[in-house]
Amino acid sequence: MTKNYFEVIRPGINTTFQDLGRKNLYHIGIPFSGAMDNRNFILANAISRNKENTPVIEFAYQGPLLKFKGEKVNFNITGNVSFKLIKREEQIEGNCYQNYTLEDGDHLDILSTNNSVYGYLAISGNIDVQFQWNSCSINTKANIGANDGKKIEKDQLIKILDTHSHNSNRKLEYINSKIENIRVIKGTNFNYFSDEGKKIFFEKEFTVTKLTDRMGMRLEGPKIENIVDTNIKSEGIIKGVIQVPADGNPIIMLSDHGTIGGYPKIGVVISSDYDKLVQLPPGSKIKFKEIELSDAEILFKLYEMETQNLVSKIK
Amino acid sequence: MIKNISNLGDAALYCDFGSDVNKEINSKVIKYFKNIKKKEIEGIINLTPSYNKLIISFDLKVTNYNSLKKIIENLELNKTEKLESNIIKIPICCEKEFAFDIKQLEEKLKISETKIYEKFFSKEYFCYMTGFIAGLPFLGDLDLSLKTKRLETPRVKIPKGSVGIAEQFCNIYTFESPGGWNIIGNTPINVFDKTKEKEPNLINPGDTVIFEKISKTQYEKYND
Numbered sequence: 302m303t304k305n306y307f308e309v310i311r312p313g314i315n316t317t318f319q320d321l322g323r324k325n326l327y328h329i330g331i332p333f334s335g336a337m338d339n340r341n342f343i344l345a346n347a348i349s350r351n352k353e354n355t356p357v358i359e360f361a362y363q364g365p366l367l368k369f370k371g372e373k374v375n376f377n378i379t380g381n382v383s384f385k386l387i388k389r390e391e392q393i394e395g396n397c398y399q400n401y402t403l404e405d406g407d408h409l410d411i412l413s414t415n416n417s418v419y420g421y422l423a424i425s426g427n428i429d430v431q432f433q434w435n436s437c438s439i440n441t442k443a444n445i446g447a448n449d450g451k452k453i454e455k456d457q458l459i460k461i462l463d464t465h466s467h468n469s470n471r472k473l474e475y476i477n478s479k480i481e482n483i484r485v486i487k488g489t490n491f492n493y494f495s496d497e498g499k500k501i502f503f504e505k506e507f508t509v510t511k512l513t514d515r516m517g518m519r520l521e522g523p524k525i526e527n528i529v530d531t532n533i534k535s536e537g538i539i540k541g542v543i544q545v546p547a548d549g550n551p552i553i554m555l556s557d558h559g560t561i562g563g564y565p566k567i568g569v570v571i572s573s574d575y576d577k578l579v580q581l582p583p584g585s586k587i588k589f590k591e592i593e594l595s596d597a598e599i600l601f602k603l604y605e606m607e608t609q610n611l612v613s614k615i616k
Numbered sequence: 617m618i619k620n621i622s623n624l625g626d627a628a629l630y631c632d633f634g635s636d637v638n639k640e641i642n643s644k645v646i647k648y649f650k651n652i653k654k655k656e657i658e659g660i661i662n663l664t665p666s667y668n669k670l671i672i673s674f675d676l677k678v679t680n681y682n683s684l685k686k687i688i689e690n691l692e693l694n695k696t697e698k699l700e701s702n703i704i705k706i707p708i709c710c711e712k713e714f715a716f717d718i719k720q721l722e723e724k725l726k727i728s729e730t731k732i733y734e735k736f737f738s739k740e741y742f743c744y745m746t747g748f749i750a751g752l753p754f755l756g757d758l759d760l761s762l763k764t765k766r767l768e769t770p771r772v773k774i775p776k777g778s779v780g781i782a783e784q785f786c787n788i789y790t791f792e793s794p795g796g797w798n799i800i801g802n803t804p805i806n807v808f809d810k811t812k813e814k815e816p817n818l819i820n821p822g823d824t825v826i827f828e829k830i831s832k833t834q835y836e837k838y839n840d
Binding site for chain 1: 622623624625626627628630635637649653661662663664665666667668669670671673676677680681745746747748749750751752754790791793808810813816817820821
């Protein structure tokens with residue numbers, strides 16, 4: 302078998318290996334991690350005809366510039382991403398959700414995610430990564446996962462194993478839609494907040510700030526007043542939980558969150574809206590909309606169905 | 617024993633054991649946690665025990681709130697099973713270079729440094745939970761005279777091994793991390809080891825921790 306690998310010419314801003322994440326470790330302090338945008342992760346592997354939980358490269362804002370060495374490999378990129386394929390003779394402007402072939406010496410330049418945050422690069426084959434607790438997902442805060450738990454760096458080599466050369470024309474017609482309202486179920490400390498604070502939470506606009514990463518999304522807006530206590534006895538957190546600390550600005554916990562927290566929980570983002578939430582770049586305006594548990598469950602079923610329909614539409 | 621079960625979002629059960637923080641309530645939480653973990657109930661993907669709550673996260677593709685709530689409400693606990701509890705000794709060096717906040721604590725608590733350490737080292741501590749960052753133990757309870765608030769402005773970086781106190785609890789930072797606890801020393805022991813996939817945590821909920829004061833020389837030689 303020929304050795305296929307990428308040389309990292311430019312690593313990008315926050316480029317990591319991700320899969321579906323690791324389970325059953327919250328009790329020792331290890332979060333779920335995994336691809337932030339689950340649907341785009343699933344689609345990337347589906348287009349590449351990989352198994353569902355195959356490691357991919359996740360990038361944020363600016364992606365990597367990679368030089369391919371070896372025989373031949375197919376790849377596709379999902380999300381809303383501008384990228385170029387630089388071949389000896391020509392340059393190709395790439396389309397997302399479409400397979401392309403890289404040959405020895407070709408460059409793949411992932412320029413930017415457009416009006417979004419995360420994008421995914423899947424290879425038809427396996428990336429050579431270490432697994433920790435059955436997952437390659439890199440958590441850079443705890444240094445857990447592949448690559449010693451660190452971001453992908455300049456000059457490092459990414460080896461590709463077991464390539465399979467399926468139809469390189471496979472593609473999907475799909476455009477990521479933006480979300481206007483983030484739907485939320487009331488949190489366990491909803492009554493810690495004043496009537497005015499509750500009203501603000503569900504009626505006013507909040508802005509996503511730059512202090513947002515894989516751990517959490519910090520928002521800014523009118524202050525949400527707490528009338529009981531700005532601290533609770535530390536307890537478990539899950540992704541999507543919206544905490545409001547003493548300064549009155551909400552923080553949404555994302556995939557690499559701390560497993561225990563001591564701020565009141567005003568709400569929890571519903572599962573079906575999570576993928577679209579994490580794709581909101583700093584500066585985005587969001588509104589929260591209250592929803593009942595039974596409706597959230599139906600919306601999740603629809604979300605799952607839509608993902609499966611998209612997978613079946615890949616041709 | 618669970619006082620109330622409610623939903624935390626659409627994919628987690630929030631089991632409330634009460635509002636007090638004590639060993640008795642926490643032991644109940646741990647007992648439920650261990651029993652549920654052992655039963656490997658379909659759909660459960662994470663369990664987070666804390667002082668007096670247990671959060672059960674599940675895969676919404678496999679189960680939902682109402683069905684899982686029924687299972688947990690009708691759960692038969694294995695009553696004969698005793699909670700495993702290890703006694704773990706943790707050496708701490710309290711030299712000035714490690715104890716960033718001791719001077720401030722003297723002022724805040726109005727007790728001398730010697731007395732603070734005397735009171736701190738004279739007690740055994742119970743591990744209520746681990747988390748926030750990987751392997752970090754929440755230990756208690758401190759002598760009442762040592763009860764203190766967190767730093768007003770948390771530190772951006774607290775070195776690995778730092779031992780901190782806040783409210784009636786103490787903890788050990790398992791790796792460099794931001795944090796707001798008052799730091800009174802540092803341990804050379806590795807409290808979280810990611811290379812040990814089965815047992816990465818040295819201290820687990822239900823364990824007893826005994827701190828032992830060591831000198832700078834002992835600290836330096838510890839890992840030789």
